[in-house]
Amino acid sequence: MGDKQIINIAVAGASGYAGMGVVRLLSKHAYVNICELGSGSYAGRPITDLYPDLSLNLEFVSEVGGENADVIFSCLPHTESATRVKNWLEITHAKVIDLGADFRLKDPSEYQKWYGVKHQYPHLLEQAILGLPEVNADKIKDARLVAVPGCYATASIIALLPAVTSGILSGHVIIDAKSGVSGAGRTLSLTAHFSEINESMHAYAIEGHRHIAEINSVLHQYNSDIKVTFVPHLIPITRGILVTCYFQSSTDVDEIQSLYYHFYKNEPFVKILSAPVDTKLCLHTNMCFIHVGKQDDTAIITAAIDNLMKGASSQAIECMNLMFGLRRTEGLDLPAWWP
Amino acid sequence: MGDKQIINIAVAGASGYAGMGVVRLLSKHAYVNICELGSGSYAGRPITDLYPDLSLNLEFVSEVGGENADVIFSCLPHTESATRVKNWLEITHAKVIDLGADFRLKDPSEYQKWYGVKHQYPHLLEQAILGLPEVNADKIKDARLVAVPGCYATASIIALLPAVTSGILSGHVIIDAKSGVSGAGRTLSLTAHFSEINESMHAYAIEGHRHIAEINSVLHQYNSDIKVTFVPHLIPITRGILVTCYFQSSTDVDEIQSLYYHFYKNEPFVKILSAPVDTKLCLHTNMCFIHVGKQDDTAIITAAIDNLMKGASSQAIECMNLMFGLRRTEGLDLPAWWP
C-alpha cells in the first residue's frame, strides 16, 4: 500500500460495548493499526479471550498509556474518563475521542446538575468539540478532544435540527424515545437481566434524563426558546433507538418533508424515507433514517439509529476520519441487513 | 354442582387470538359450558387440533348458530361480525358480546370515516353498550349487546379518565402507544412475519388510527374539548400495550397521583403503582397498571395492559360476568407472572 497513512490507535475500556464496537470496526479499517487495548477486568489476558473472532496478538492492559497512539478512544465511565483524558492530553501527543459524558456539555453547572458531581476540569469543556458531524464537521477536523454525544441525544438532535433551524419548531417538543437494552451497557444490572426485561417494556427517568441537557445544549444554539420533554423507554431488543417527536406546526407535511430532504441531502449518514422507519434497517450501520409525518396540526418526526453505532462506536470513527483527513465514510460503508 | 347456574356459551371466530383467549379462559370458568365453537378455516375438525391442551369433545362448525347459547362471543372481522350479530339478536335468545369494531361507535358517520364502509345496521349502534366496565358497569349488566373496546382504546381511556373527569386534562393530549405483535391477530401479514419485526420497531398509522374514534367517543362524553393525538408503535413482543400520555398541567404530581388512587380505589382490575409500570406484570391477567408522573409542566401517565386480555378476551368475560350476575372477577382472578 506504499505510503498509505497508518493511524495508531488505542482504546481504553475495550471490554464494554462501545469499546468493542470501536475495536471491531477498526479491525477492518484500511488505515488503522490497533496498538493498545485497555480493560480493568481483562487486564493481562489475551485479546482473543474477549474477541475470539480477531487474530490480534495483544494482551489487554489495565490502563492505556497512549504513548504510541495517534488517537485514543476513551470508552470509560464518566468522571474516570475525565481524569484519564486530562492526562492523555497533557502527556501524549494523541488526539482523544471520548465516548462518555464528561465533555459533552459546555456549562459545568449543567454537568453537576445531571451527574451529581462537580466537574474536575471545567477548562477542558471549552476545548472539547461535540462529535456530531451533522452539526460540527468542520470543528471536528481541527479538534484535539472530541466528545461523542449520547445515543438518545444523537437521534433526537438529528431528528429535530431541520425543524429548529428553519423555525418550524420554536416552542415545545415532546420526544418519546424507545431504546434497545444494549444502551445500558455491559455492566450487570437487574434492569438488563434477560428474564426481567424480555417480553416487557417500561418508561424510565420520567422526571428527567441526562441526555436532555445534551439535546438542549445543541438546539438552544439555534433557538433558546425550545422546550424539550423527553421520556425514554426500554424495549426488549438488543440494538436500536427510535425517537418519536411531536410538536405543533401549521406547515404542510409536504413542505416539512421537502425541508428535511434539502437539509440532509449532502449528508452521507442521514436519509429521509417516505415510509415509517424501522430500527432494523440501521442496525450495524452508521445511518440515521428519518420519517416526517403529521396528524392534524401535530408534526411527527421519527428517527432511527443503532444506539451502539451512530449512537456511539461508528460515530466515533466518523469523527476520527474527519480528524485525520480521511473520507468521512472510510471503514463505515457497511451494508444494511434485512432481516 | 347442584343448582349452580350454568351459562351455555358459543364462540364465533374461535381460531383467532381473541377467540382462543375467550375459549381457554372459559374452559376454566366455574359457571360455563362451552357448547359451540365456530371457525371458517377449521370447520369440521376436532377442537383439539387447535387446542391440544383441552379435552373438549367438539368439532368446529363453520357458522355459529347459537340456538342453545345463553351468550355468544363474536370474534369475527368487522362487517362480517355486524351481519352475524344482527342475525343472532333476531333469531336466538342469546346475549351477544362482540369483540370486534362494529358496535363500538355511536355515530355511523364516524364508523364510515374510519372503516371506509357504510354501517349496515345503524339502529343497533344505539342499543350496543361499550364493554368497558370501568365506565359502563351498570349499563353492561342489562345489555343484550356489548361491544368490547379495542386494546389501544381500553388502555388509553383507563389512563386518562381520572384526568378528564377531574378537569386536570381539558385540552390536548399526546398518546404514544407501544404494542406487542399479537395485536395484529393471527392473520398472516408481512408486518407480523417473525423475521421482519423481530429485533425492530416502528411507528405506524401516523396520520391517524381507528382507535382514536373510540377514545374520543368516551372522553368527549366528559369534555368535548379534549384533543387526542395518538401514534401506535409495533414492538417485537407477543403481548402487552404501554401507552405514554403527555399533557400540560400545573397540578402537582402528588395531587394527580392522589386523584388517580381515589378514582380507581374500588376497581378490581386497575391499580396505581408508585414505580413505572412494566407490561410484563399484566401479562395473562385482566389488570391495568398505571403510573402517574411529571416532567416540569408536563403530566406523564403510563398505563399497561395485556392487549389480548384486558384489551380483548378477559375484558369480554368480565362483561359476561356482569351480564349474568356473577362476581365481576369470576374466572379472572389469575396470578401475575414474573418473569
Added chain:
Amino acid sequence: MGDKQIINIAVAGASGYAGMGVVRLLSKHAYVNICELGSGSYAGRPITDLYPDLSLNLEFVSEVGGENADVIFSCLPHTESATRVKNWLEITHAKVIDLGADFRLKDPSEYQKWYGVKHQYPHLLEQAILGLPEVNADKIKDARLVAVPGCYATASIIALLPAVTSGILSGHVIIDAKSGVSGAGRTLSLTAHFSEINESMHAYAIEGHRHIAEINSVLHQYNSDIKVTFVPHLIPITRGILVTCYFQSSTDVDEIQSLYYHFYKNEPFVKILSAPVDTKLCLHTNMCFIHVGKQDDTAIITAAIDNLMKGASSQAIECMNLMFGLRRTEGLDLPAWWP
C-alpha cells in the same frame, strides 16, 4: 368457608424466581394462608415492593423461622438450604419442600462429585423424598421432607420413564436439552445479561451437567444399564425447556406411542400429543407435553415443560397438595395461553 382446612405457609428465598412463582401461585390457592416470606436482599421491606400486584400486608424477613408454618418452601441456594432445612426439621413442626439441589440425590458421594462440597447432613438424604409425583406420588403423601427435582431432570425423566420401564430403552440415550434463560435464576451474570444472550444460543456444560446425576438416580432404579449423555443449550426465551431424546429402538413408532399413552393416561399433568410439542403451550402451567417419533431406527422423544412451573414452583405445590391430602390439581388448574 366454614371448616375448610387452611395451610399456613412460609417461603424462604421469596425474591428469586422459584420463590416468586410459589408465592404468586399460592396467593390464589384456596386453602393457603401466606404467613412468612424470607429474603436476604429485601429484608424489612414491604412485600409489595417486589410483588406490586399483590395486596399482602407483610414485610420480608431476613430468615424464615417457620414456627407458625404448616409447610416451608425452601428456595435457597444449595448448601445454604441444607442447613436451614435441617434446622426447620428439628425446631418446627412444619413439613419442608426444598426446591434446591441439596436433597435430591441419595448418594452423598454423588453430591460431592457434582457440587464440589461434602454433604453436611447425609442422614437427611435417606429421609428426603424426590418430589416428582409421576414417580413418587404415594411416598410424597407421607413425607416430611420433599426435594423437588431440577427442571432438566423433571423433563428428561418424564420423557424417558415409559421407555425405560418398558425396556424399550435399555442402553445409551442422548438428551439434547434447550432451556430458556430464567433457568439461570435471578442472580446477575453475564450469561443472563440481555444483550449477551438475546438473538444467540449456545451449548454449555458439555463435559457434564449436575442434572445428569438426578436423571440417573431415577432411571437407574429401573435399569442400571441406562447410559445418559446430556447436553444443555441456552435459548433466548424466558421460560420453557425442550428435551430431545435419541435412542436406538427396533420397536414401531405406533407401538411406542401407544405405550406412552397408556403409561400416562391417568396422569393429570402429562399429555401425549400427536404433533411435535411447542414449549409455548406449557408456559405458566404445570403440564408436560410429550411427542413420540422415529427416524429410521432412532426413537426420538421430545418433551416440553415450563422450567419455572413443572420444573420448579408448580411442581412444588403439586407436592404440597399431595402432602396435605388435597386434590393434586388444586390451585394448578390453569389455562394454557396461545399466543
Added chain:
Amino acid sequence: MGDKQIINIAVAGASGYAGMGVVRLLSKHAYVNICELGSGSYAGRPITDLYPDLSLNLEFVSEVGGENADVIFSCLPHTESATRVKNWLEITHAKVIDLGADFRLKDPSEYQKWYGVKHQYPHLLEQAILGLPEVNADKIKDARLVAVPGCYATASIIALLPAVTSGILSGHVIIDAKSGVSGAGRTLSLTAHFSEINESMHAYAIEGHRHIAEINSVLHQYNSDIKVTFVPHLIPITRGILVTCYFQSSTDVDEIQSLYYHFYKNEPFVKILSAPVDTKLCLHTNMCFIHVGKQDDTAIITAAIDNLMKGASSQAIECMNLMFGLRRTEGLDLPAWWP
C-alpha cells in the same frame, strides 16, 4: 479504478431473504455492478421500495433475462429455479449460482424422494458443482453452474468433515440442529408468524428432513458407512444455526481438537474456538465457528453459522469470488458484532 475487472450481476428472486442478502453484500463489493434484479411480486417497482437504504436507480423485472450478466444468482423456489437455470445456461453466457435445492444432489432419484417431483434436467446434475468451498474450492473455480448447499447442510458438513475424513467418525452420528426463523424465508406461514413462534421452540421434520440427503451426499464421498440422524428445531431468533453433533469415539478430546485445528488452519471462514460457540458471533458474517468437546465416550461437535450468510448469500458470493479469480474473501471481510 482503471482496468479493474467489473462483474455484471443479475439476481433472480431479489425480494426473498437470500436474494436480499446477495444484493446488499454486492452493493458494497468493489468489483461488482448490479444490473438486473428480478422479483415476481415487486416487478415494475423501483428497487428502493424494497431497499430504501440503497441508491440504485433500477426497477425490478418480473423475469431475469441475464443477457448482460457475467453471473446470475438464482434465489428462486425449487423446480422454478431448475427451469430458469436451464434457460440461462442455454441462452446467455453467464455463469449461474443457484441458491436453491435443484442442483445440490447428484442422484435424481434422491431428488425425487425428498422433493416429491421428478427432476426435469438430470443431465445438469452432473455438471453442477456443490458450492461449498471448504470441500470444492478448485472445482468451483472452473464451474459454469454452482449449487450452494442448504444452511443445515453447510453447518453439518463443516462440523463433521474432519471427523469423517480422519476416520474418527465412521458410523452413526446424531445431529441436533437449531435454527432461527429466517431459514423459513420471507413467504408467509403460520410457523413463521411472530406471535406463534416467539417465546417458543419446537422440533420439526422428525421423520426426516431434505438436508439429510445433502449431508449424506458429501459425507458418503469419504465413507459410505456414515449413518446420519438429523432433527431440526425452530428457535425464536432471526438468524443463526447451531448444530450439536454426537458420535461415539475413543479418541481423546485433545486429539480431536488438534485434528480439527489442523484440518481448517488455512480456511479463511472456519475457526475452532476453545469455548462453546455462540451463534451471535457469526451473525452477518461468512464465518463458521466450531467447538470440539466430549462427554465420557461421546464426542460432541458444535458448529455455528449465520443461516442467511454462510448458509446462503455470503457463501454464494464466496463462490462467485472463486469463479472470477478474486480473493475468496473479497467483499466478505466483515466485522463480527457483539452484542
